[in-house]
Amino acid sequence: MSAVQRRWGAWRNEQGTWTFSLWAPAATSVELLLEGQPLPMQPAGDGWFQLERIAEAGMFYRYRIDGDLTIPDPASRCQPEGLFGPSVLVDHAHRWENPQWRGRPWREAVVYEVHVGAAGGTYAALERQLPRLAALGITALELMPLASFPGRRNWGYDGVLHYAPAACYGRPEELKSLIDRAHGLGMMVLLDVVYNHFGPDGNPMPAIAPPFFRHDIRTPWGDAVDFREPAVQRYFIDNALMWLRDYRFDGLRLDAVHAIQPRGFLQTLRGEITRELGGRHVHLVLENEDNQASLLAGGYTAQWNDDFHNALHVLLTGEDEGYYGDHADDATARLCRVLGEGFSWQGECNRAGRHRGEPSGALPPEQFVVFAQNHDQIGNRALGERLLSLAGDGRTALAMALTALTPMIPLFFLGEPWGETAPFLFFTDHRPPLDEAVREGRRAEFAHFRSFQDETLRARIPDPNAVETFERSSVAWPADDDAGARQWLELFRRLLQVRADHLVAEGPVRPLGATAIAPGAIRAGWQLGGGQWWLAFNAGELPVAIQLPRGREVFRLGADADGLVPPCGFVAVHVEAA
Numbered sequence: 001m002s003a004v005q006r007r008w009g010a011w012r013n014e015q016g017t018w019t020f021s022l023w024a025p026a027a028t029s030v031e032l033l034l035e036g037q038p039l040p041m042q043p044a045g046d047g048w049f050q051l052e053r054i055a056e057a058g059m060f061y062r063y064r065i066d067g068d069l070t071i072p073d074p075a076s077r078c079q080p081e082g083l084f085g086p087s088v089l090v091d092h093a094h095r096w097e098n099p100q101w102r103g104r105p106w107r108e109a110v111v112y113e114v115h116v117g118a119a120g121g122t123y124a125a126l127e128r129q130l131p132r133l134a135a136l137g138i139t140a141l142e143l144m145p146l147a148s149f150p151g152r153r154n155w156g157y158d159g160v161l162h163y164a165p166a167a168c169y170g171r172p173e174e175l176k177s178l179i180d181r182a183h184g185l186g187m188m189v190l191l192d193v194v195y196n197h198f199g200p201d202g203n204p205m206p207a208i209a210p211p212f213f214r215h216d217i218r219t220p221w222g223d224a225v226d227f228r229e230p231a232v233q234r235y236f237i238d239n240a241l242m243w244l245r246d247y248r249f250d251g252l253r254l255d256a257v258h259a260i261q262p263r264g265f266l267q268t269l270r271g272e273i274t275r276e277l278g279g280r281h282v283h284l285v286l287e288n289e290d291n292q293a294s295l296l297a298g299g300y301t302a303q304w305n306d307d308f309h310n311a312l313h314v315l316l317t318g319e320d321e322g323y324y325g326d327h328a329d330d331a332t333a334r335l336c337r338v339l340g341e342g343f344s345w346q347g348e349c350n351r352a353g354r355h356r357g358e359p360s361g362a363l364p365p366e367q368f369v370v371f372a373q374n375h376d377q378i379g380n381r382a383l384g385e386r387l388l389s390l391a392g393d394g395r396t397a398l399a400m401a402l403t404a405l406t407p408m409i410p411l412f413f414l415g416e417p418w419g420e421t422a423p424f425l426f427f428t429d430h431r432p433p434l435d436e437a438v439r440e441g442r443r444a445e446f447a448h449f450r451s452f453q454d455e456t457l458r459a460r461i462p463d464p465n466a467v468e469t470f471e472r473s474s475v476a477w478p479a480d481d482d483a484g485a486r487q488w489l490e491l492f493r494r495l496l497q498v499r500a501d502h503l504v505a506e507g508p509v510r511p512l513g514a515t516a517i518a519p520g521a522i523r524a525g526w527q528l529g530g531g532q533w534w535l536a537f538n539a540g541e542l543p544v545a546i547q548l549p550r551g552r553e554v555f556r557l558g559a560d561a562d563g564l565v566p567p568c569g570f571v572a573v574h575v576e577a578a
Contacts, residue, residue: 006048008235009075009163010061012091018055022063022073023047023231024208031064038064047209047231057091071204072161075235077242078172079148079164083202087164092246094176101183103250103281104139106301107366108504109188110404110496111140111411113374116169117153118424118474119414123170127178129477134185136417136489137496141182142190142253144375146175150201151429153470155375156192157255158199158428162239172247179248188250190283191243195236196259197221201434219259227265236265237272244277251283251301258289270299285369291343291357296367302409307344308370309377311335312402315520315539316387316395321449326350332516339406339524340514342368365407365509365526372399373413375424382446382461384423384473386415393419394558394568397491398537401557401570404495405535407509407526412492415475419488425462427470435465498555502574505529518544521565525549532575538565551575 010020020032025047032039032051041049041063055061064070072079076087112133119126133141147159152168165175179189197219198205205212212232217224226232243249257266270284283301296303311327311334314320320328327334327344334344342360350356371377373387388396396419403410415422430438443461446452452461462469478485507529514524520540526533536546543564551573558569565571 006044006046006231006234007238008231009073009077009238010055010087010089012057012089013052016054017052018089020051020053020061020073022049022208023235024049024063024065026208026210027065029066031067033062033064033070035059035061047211055089057089059089060086061089062086065208069204069207071208074161074204074208075238076148076161076164078167079161080167080171082152082167083148083150083160090172092172094173096176096248097180098183101248102279103283104186104188105281106283106409109140109283109409110138110499111142111190111369111409112138112417113142113144113371113411113413115144115155115375115414115424115473116146117470120476121169121474123174123178127174127181130178130181130185130187132477134187136493137500138187138412138417140188140190140250142411143192145192145194145255147194149199150431150434153427153429153467155379155426155428157194158201159194160199160202162193162195162235163242176247183248188281188283189248190251190253190285191247191249192253192255193240193243194255195239196225196256198225201430217261221259224259224261227260227262233265233268237269240269240273241276244273244282250281251285253285253287253304255287256289257286257295263292263295266295266300267298274299289356291345291360293343293346293358293360293363296360296363302367302369304374304411305338305343305368305370305408307334308338308368308408309372309374311338311344312372312399312539313377313387316391316399319390332519332522336514336516336522336524338368338370338514339522340511361511365511366409368408369411370403370406370408371411371413372396372403373416374411375413378413378424379426379473382449382452384425384462386421386423388419388421389423395539397557398539398568398570400492401495401555401572402535402537404492404499405503405555405570405572406524407503407528407533410499417489417492418478418482418485420475422475423472425469425473426464427473428464429470430465439463439465495555498572502533502554503528517546518542521546523548529577531577533572534575535570535572536565537570538567541567543567543569546571548573549575 030041030049041051044050073087077090078088145156146165148161148164148166149158182189213223214226286303311331314327314331337344342363343357345357346359347357443458452458510527512525521538521544523536523546534548538544543566546565554574555572558566
């Protein structure tokens with residue numbers, strides 16, 4: 001077996017045969033069970049087993065390890081019966097309706113984050129919503145993780161079979177249809193992928209490949225994945241290439257890369273993607289608690305900017321527990337730093353005594369993804385409340401305006417465009433006894449919060465495993481006669497039109513500085529290719545006077561009372577280039 005063939009899974013060869021390949025260094029023997037027929041696989045060195053066999057797409061198969069343990073393919077492309085069922089051979093040949101699509105520049109991204117199950121339940125249901133999303137001005141759909149997970153309800157971060165899209169949402173060809181339809185409407189599609197851990201149930205790797213993990217580094221999910229191993233690197237590199245090439249996703253959002261060691265793997269991954277798909281716009285976005293500006297300077301497209309959310313949330317709600325405590329000392333100043341320099345934390349020591357972040361002021365604004373809400377920030381609350389329930393209409397509208405009208409890349413969460421108030425809760429579908437462990441672990445997680453120190457109050461936290469928890473988190477597109485939703489949609493559409501008219505210009509963008517005018521009130525500006533962009537807002541309790549450079553006012557929230565910006569007021573001004 002040559003080095004270039006050391007890849008995971010089953011793939012079709014030009015001659016019509018299929019190659020089956022598995023890395024199982026703990027195994028003495030491996031059999032392919034193809035439609036129930038046992039076929040011995042041949043050792044190929046370094047823990048790999050391989051077999052070439054005549055087969056057809058749609059056939060069922062499994063692997064049997066040492067005559068005893070039967071598992072699905074860890075790189076299965078399809079699991080129609082779920083995580084514990086047989087794998088199915090998939091030929092990724094597909095007739096695309098938009099084969100000419102090459103993506104869009106990142107500066108044009110307006111991202112809408114969606115959980116497929118909570119947005120209608122299936123790929124097909126979400127596809128039917130795409131024309132309305134495109135009409136609002138959404139240019140990028142971001143799907144929460146799709147890797148096969150236990151049960152039928154899950155956020156997706158418990159994925160185990162990373163190559164197989166969750167069957168509860170539909171067939172692989174229906175996922176391709178969703179992406180193809182989005183491309184036809186001018187929308188990119190991004191996928192959230194989880195390369196830092198496997199879910200807690202159904203993972204065959206510890207049994208067949210103990211070297212897949214390292215015991216000297218622990219993560220919140222257990223032993224760390226060992227990215228020093230070539231076979232481990234290949235597993236995740238080929239997975240990324242599959243989503244980008246075979247499904248034609250336009251980019252990936254890499255979950256919690258601060259848990260990936262050594263960090264050099266991230267550059268290896270980016271390099272291989274660039275080499276394979278260099279003729280397209282492919283965007284690689286990070287979630288990184290460590291605020292490593294060097295990864296962005298080194299070629300990654302952007303990072304989710306939690307600092308923007310956390311400082312803004314403290315301003316709007318006054319909350320100061322948990323990670324909000326790192327922004328509660330002076331949320332106005334911290335949000336100023338975000339608007340002017342990218343990250344709030346750039347190497348300083350936080351409350352936990354840990355140095356966090358790297359200097360980010362030299363990075364362009366488009367390398368920061370900003371949001372007032374997302375799945376984490378809502379769903380990791382005990383009761384899953386959205387900002388509208390916590391801060392009211394005025395402050396939520398202000399947050400929406402600020403998110404949309406900075407030159408950073410805006411992200412909005414499922415239902416946010418129409419002012420959805422249904423909670424987004426943490427939900428799972430685990431088997432006993434894991435279901436009880438997750439339920440109790442969820443409640444224990446909030447025991448140190450003031451609101452849940454009483455055991456009776458903690459009992460109010462929804463059971464993640466209950467189907468009602470998922471159902472409460474599911475949202476539908478609002479009815480046409482929903483006047484409240486229409487008002488939010490009109491505001492949202494207007495904001496995105498202003499953004500498209502003024503903030504998606506060619507050329508570099510650089511900050512001109514952000515200044516605190518009063519507690520909760522900020523003025524910020526940017527140099528654009530075609531002039532300057534200035535905004536001011538007031539999240540404080542009293543009206544404030546904020547002077548902006550002379551230019552054309554293109555957006556305003558709140559009435560102007562004698563030159564004062566009222567509480568929950570917002571104004572944006574465009575200054576034409578001389």
